[in-house]
Amino acid sequence: MNKPKFNAFSEQIASPDFSVSRPAARLLGHLLPDGKGKTILYINQFEGLTAAATTEYDALILDYCEPVACERFLFELRGSFSELLYLKPVFLLAAAAPQKEMIRQLVDGVIPAVQLAGISNLMEQLLQRNREILKAAHGSENEKPLLMKAIRYLASRKASLIPVPDPDSVIGYSFPILTVSCKSHQFEQVMEAVNEGVKKGFFDPDFISRLQLCPECFSDSFSLRDICPHCKTLLFASHNPFLHASQAATVSENGVPEKNTLFKQNSEAAVMKVSVDYSKPSEIQTCHICRHQTRDPEIKAFCNSCHTESEPEHLVSFDVAALKLTAAGATAALNRSGDEQQAGVMAPGVISQDSFSLFLEHEMERYRSGAFPGTIGILQLQLSAADRNRLGNRVVRLLKEVADEIKPNLAPSNFLSLSYTHHALLILLPNTQKVDAIQIITGFRQDIERLLRFNLAVTAKKVKMIVKEIQRNGFSAEAFLASLLAK
Ligand SMILES: [Zn+2]
Ligand SMILES: [Zn+2]
The missing domain is CATH 3.30.70.270 (Reverse transcriptase/Diguanylate cyclase domain)
Structure with missing residues (x-):
């Protein structure tokens, strides 16, 4: 790897203005001198750049001029399981904080200009905590890697893990440091890490919402369907019949007489108890296929995502909560x-x-x-x-x-x-x-x-x-x- 040379960059200038231009393909970015021997890399070209190539630098400043490429790089960096990458202090160079909460949680700060004075204290603290964690990271792990990574990241940042509403996520929420560490279809692992962290007392959950999820694919998008208990199809028509005592007949709401197997026999007796000459029992449903009538259809949850049908009691319940790292969690992050x-x-x-x-x-x-x-x-x-x-x-x-x-x-x-x-x-x-x-x-x-x-x-x-x-x-x-x- 070619080491970028120090360029004529100074803390005084407010916007990057590099007097020496070098071919971007050979250089990762520009090294910024901080006067304390730290290697801080400023990157504004993300094409072809892998997160692993930045392993040896202490901190990164990412130019948010190309948001898509910049976010891809940031996700790859934070998604890595190497402590030297996902714990690295990263600052975003942008005029304003990005709209996406996910991005805001994955960077250590947003700066309007490349000035190290404002961030050097925070950076020093992060590097100090990361050193402690790196020492512990060599030991064998008692916890699953994903949970371990999450508590280490939060311990390094002294931050909470706040779920972010995300229409692209299967369950409708993303958990920033956990979500970037898994492929989108591996949401089960994210939930497992959250549940295990709460169970072990590493996280103090602050309840936001309870989700009911498809047991097959964890989608939260499904329809509840009425199923005919007789022929098991879902073609049901519901209606509200009226029982007329005088005619000893059942009619539909719009007065059409109908053959009703549920109420015919006892309609007279039922109506005698009240002072009107008709009664209106609860909604009944008729199967389009076998004409079976019932007031108690089977209910199935049909997943709009994977198209499987489940019993409602088999849906997976998952609590979305803001996760605050507890003292036990912080200890586990450093535990040898x-x-x-x-x-x-x-x-x-x-x-x-x-x-x-x-x-x-x-x-x-x-x-x-x-x-x-x-x-x-x-x-x-x-x-x-x-x-x-x-x-x-x-x-x-x-x-x-x-x-x-x-x-x-x-x-x-x-x-x-x-x-x-x-x-x-x-x-x-x-x-x-x-x-x-x-x-x-x-x-x-x-x-x-x-x-x-x-x-x-x-x-x-x-x-x-x-x-x-x-x-x-x-x-x-x-x-x-x-x-x-x-x-
Ligand atoms: Zn039927
Ligand atoms: Zn499903």
């Missing part, structure tokens, strides 16, 4: 799980990720002082979604088995750690050139792939390998590690 701590204690020869980060930090410092560079290697199991479901918590045991496999061949000066989140082994090789490290790590990879061949629970037998020379690159060790794992 028990498994992570166990790794340091229970698997001999494997150090915790915190310790690993410390050693990595140390290596990065050593490199800066002119020492021989070290190398970091990552071996990541390419588990399929089915594998992950099948393994569940046993993935921890699998990773420990894999670690046991390679430990005997690890040099005493090397460090090994495990990332349960990324199903990866982290190997630090101080004082080792990349070319030698590749040879060593490739050997480990072959060992692991051999082991996986005999593991029936895992269908994916391949291991992804990343080998990177350790450099002093302006990142913290955690951010450097996270950027490697995000690849």
Whole structure:
């Protein structure tokens, strides 16, 4: 990736006016100097730009000049499951706050001009909180990734998740950070995350509306239909009959005598109780097909979206509520799980990720002082979604088995750690050139792939390998590690 050079941009000018124009295709945007060593990228060309390409920048300012392209980029960024992307401070450059509530909730502020003075404090706070979260993000997860992501985003922003009425959403509402993380047909996952977050006490719900949804597709658009209990068709005609005592006959509202099987026998008796010579029982319905008459038709909910018919009692009830992050939620966002701590204690020869980060930090410092560079290697199991479901918590045991496999061949000066989140082994090789490290790590990879061949629970037998020379690159060790794992 070409690093954009600093341009002649200054905080004083109110609108972007770049003295040096560069071909947009090669550059992501313009780096803004903030004087504190932060890399803030101003972007006004979104064509062909992927969110992942901005991983290494601390914060982004997005020009809202092309709203559609800008929103696509913003949704991709916030939709990512990499903490370095979805937690990134993002400001929108626009004359006024955008109309769409969804967009307003997904940016950290709207600024009328590229001036860092007004946002640098907020940005610093966000980056500080994100660092805390990034540390925790290396641990194994107790919660489902979507719920974890939502509470981390809200903890970073100290914000509530406010549902937004959205005609494009299946249920009529969007939950900004959750909705951008799922495909539109995966609304079930959004509801699951909301329900689970409320159940676990991470969210304090402020009730807005109760929805009744189709159990098949979660659409809130359906019609209630009367069904003939006899022939099960939905062709019913309803009418209000009159029972005339004197004529012992039933007539319709407009006086036409009709053959009525429900009331004929007892019409006289019924009418004798009142002082008028007719009575008007409740509406009755006649089936167009089989002429069956009933006052108690079956009721079915017909989904206008997927066209399935359900019993009304089977409709899914879902409460739309504004979700305030509770103290428990904020703690869970930063929580290091028990498994992570166990790794340091229970698997001999494997150090915790915190310790690993410390050693990595140390290596990065050593490199800066002119020492021989070290190398970091990552071996990541390419588990399929089915594998992950099948393994569940046993993935921890699998990773420990894999670690046991390679430990005997690890040099005493090397460090090994495990990332349960990324199903990866982290190997630090101080004082080792990349070319030698590749040879060593490739050997480990072959060992692991051999082991996986005999593991029936895992269908994916391949291991992804990343080998990177350790450099002093302006990142913290955690951010450097996270950027490697995000690849
Ligand atoms: Zn019928
Ligand atoms: Zn449906």
